[in-house]
Amino acid sequence: MVVANATTGIASPLKCALTLSQGFQGSTRRLQWRKNERQCARKTGHGVITAKFDLKPPPYPMDALEPHMSRETFEYHWGKHHRAYVDNLNKQIAGTELDGMTLEDIVVVTYNKGDLLPPFNNAAQVWNHDFFWESMKPGGGGKPAGELLDLINRDFGSFEEFVKEFKTAAATQFGSGWAWLVYKANRLEVGNAENPLPLDEDKKLVVVKSPNAVNPLVWDYFPLLTVDVWEHAYYLDYQNRRPDYLSIFMEKLVSWEAVSSRLDSAKARATEREREEERKKNEEEEYGTANSEAVEMYLESDDAVSD
Amino acid sequence: MALRHLLTKKPLATQPLGILGFRRVQTFSLPDLPYDYGALEPAISSEIMHLHHQKHHQTYITNYNKALEQLDDAMTKGDASTVVKLQSAIKFNGGGHVNHSIFWKNLAPIHEGGGEPPKGSLGWAIDNNFGSLEALIQKMNAEGAALQGSGWVWLGVDKELNRLIVETTGNQDPLVTKGPSLVPLLGIDVWEHAYYLQYKNVRPDYLKNIWKVMNWKYASEVYDKEFPES
Numbered sequence: 227m228v229v230a231n232a233t234t235g236i237a238s239p240l241k242c243a244l245t246l247s248q249g250f251q252g253s254t255r256r257l258q259w260r261k262n263e264r265q266c267a268r269k270t271g272h273g274v275i276t277a278k279f280d281l282k283p284p285p286y287p288m289d290a291l292e293p294h295m296s297r298e299t300f301e302y303h304w305g306k307h308h309r310a311y312v313d314n315l316n317k318q319i320a321g322t323e324l325d326g327m328t329l330e331d332i333v334v335v336t337y338n339k340g341d342l343l344p345p346f347n348n349a350a351q352v353w354n355h356d357f358f359w360e361s362m363k364p365g366g367g368g369k370p371a372g373e374l375l376d377l378i379n380r381d382f383g384s385f386e387e388f389v390k391e392f393k394t395a396a397a398t399q400f401g402s403g404w405a406w407l408v409y410k411a412n413r414l415e416v417g418n419a420e421n422p423l424p425l426d427e428d429k430k431l432v433v434v435k436s437p438n439a440v441n442p443l444v445w446d447y448f449p450l451l452t453v454d455v456w457e458h459a460y461y462l463d464y465q466n467r468r469p470d471y472l473s474i475f476m477e478k479l480v481s482w483e484a485v486s487s488r489l490d491s492a493k494a495r496a497t498e499r500e501r502e503e504e505r506k507k508n509e510e511e512e513y514g515t516a517n518s519e520a521v522e523m524y525l526e527s528d529d530a531v532s533d
Numbered sequence: 534m535a536l537r538h539l540l541t542k543k544p545l546a547t548q549p550l551g552i553l554g555f556r557r558v559q560t561f562s563l564p565d566l567p568y569d570y571g572a573l574e575p576a577i578s579s580e581i582m583h584l585h586h587q588k589h590h591q592t593y594i595t596n597y598n599k600a601l602e603q604l605d606d607a608m609t610k611g612d613a614s615t616v617v618k619l620q621s622a623i624k625f626n627g628g629g630h631v632n633h634s635i636f637w638k639n640l641a642p643i644h645e646g647g648g649e650p651p652k653g654s655l656g657w658a659i660d661n662n663f664g665s666l667e668a669l670i671q672k673m674n675a676e677g678a679a680l681q682g683s684g685w686v687w688l689g690v691d692k693e694l695n696r697l698i699v700e701t702t703g704n705q706d707p708l709v710t711k712g713p714s715l716v717p718l719l720g721i722d723v724w725e726h727a728y729y730l731q732y733k734n735v736r737p738d739y740l741k742n743i744w745k746v747m748n749w750k751y752a753s754e755v756y757d758k759e760f761p762e763s
């Protein structure tokens with residue numbers, strides 16, 4: 227995962243970053259998009275200190291996925307498209323309140339309940355492409371194993387059914403976008419955006435698709451696997467044949483190890499979140515009791531005064 | 534638009550039947566390109582034109598026909614939820630067919646007048662609305678380059694307000710989705726498939742070059758048809 231690096235070696239002042247605890251709720255309301263205000267940046271002798279995102283290389287050489295995904299495709303897709311998203315994002319956030327935040331937080335905050343703030347597309351595309359490169363590996367494909375396979379069997383019926391559903395989602399994403407396998411652990415509360423699958427059981431694997439730069443972070447799902455279905459992802463190798471690209475992606479490129487380890491951390495984070503919510507609920511109950519006592523006391527004393 | 538009548542072998546009790554129980558379902562077929570695949574070179578390569586017309590446009594038509602047949606079926610059965618479910622496929626694939634049919638006519642080889650600036654009333658209207666043809670081109674290039682993902686950038690005329698407009702639409706949404714009184718004069722496809730084999734990630738270069746093969750004669754004809762008096 228990409229994190230903000232301070233190019234000068236001095237971290238951006240923390241107080242400038244929005245605190246995004248508890249599923250980002252309410253935080254979008256506090257953020258105002260002010261491009262020209264540089265209240266978070268500090269002047270030094272060398273100018274303004276800003277946090278910058280780096281263009282992260284894929285975790286394998288550019289020709290490692292040949293012949294399924296060519297070096298030429300990587301030269302453009304990573305070397306031009308991904309790079310442009312990083313460069314443009316850095317330009318857009320320099321000197322704004324977003325400077326110094328993690329990439330995930332920028333994605334969620336700038337999604338702004340679907341009323342996208344200008345840096346959203348670049349931020350989300352940087353995140354999506356990092357995640358996409360890590361979703362593949364040389365000699366990938368085949369079948370998952372262990373708990374991941376068990377959950378796939380449980381939630382889709384069989385591995386074959388899952389593959390069918392994933393490929394259908396990717397093939398029917400009208401226009402540019404992405405298809406995802408996600409771990410869903412938020413039946414109702416999303417905070418930042420409408421939950422597309424509010425009625426689905428929780429702690430479940432689901433397949434979703436998303437247009438253009440949108441990703442499931444904005445719905446508070448845990449992404450496990452993605453495939454890029456912008457035409458630039460496959461046009462040099464497959465031209466109009468998106469279904470062929472999708473078959474090869476599943477058969478030869480998917481890194482099930484990456485998906486498995488993402489599932490592990492998704493489950494750990496979901497459990498952690500549950501515990502945190504439980505703790506908050508208990509605290510609120512205690513606070514609620516204390517508060518109602520205080521109100522009573524106040525009323526009594528108020529009565530006393532008016533008497 | 535090319536129309537073809539297909540006979541479907543479906544004896545349908547609830548519908549008025551044609552002879553021998555056959556029912557007519559209108560389907561669409563790929564219109565011919567009004568020039569050779571290589572005729573727009575070097576602005577747009579033969580390979581792009583070939584794939585774009587024979588594969589992409591054909592696929593929109595195939596899926597449009599499929600969706601229309603399913604729609605017909607669902608309506609016959611009174612299956613309301615399927616009728617609703619089919620709307621997105623009809624809009625996308627039908628829009629793809631409508632938009633590409635316009636797009637081919639918007640382009641012309643240089644020796645057939647491609648790139649020749651508009652004359653007559655459209656030329657005047659462009660100057661009045663945008664200052665100059667150059668300013669309009671700049672505006673459309675900027676909006677086309679800024680469009681996220683796949684879509685179209687249009688020059689259209691608002692029939693009611695009698696004024697030219699520049700609009701973008703996402704994916705295969707036709708111009709009319711931006712307003713019922715809008716008529717497209719010319720549309721530029723900014724899907725990556727329209728330029729990727731030749732221009733790769735550099736969409737602005739594609740936009741710059743496509744004006745060299747723009748068929749302003751066609752745009753003028755549409756404009757004059759909407760405003761015959763002017």
Ligand SMILES: [Fe+2]
Nearest residue numbers: 307454456459
């Ligand atoms: Fe991409």
Ligand SMILES: [Fe+2]
Nearest residue numbers: 589722724727
């Ligand atoms: Fe197209």
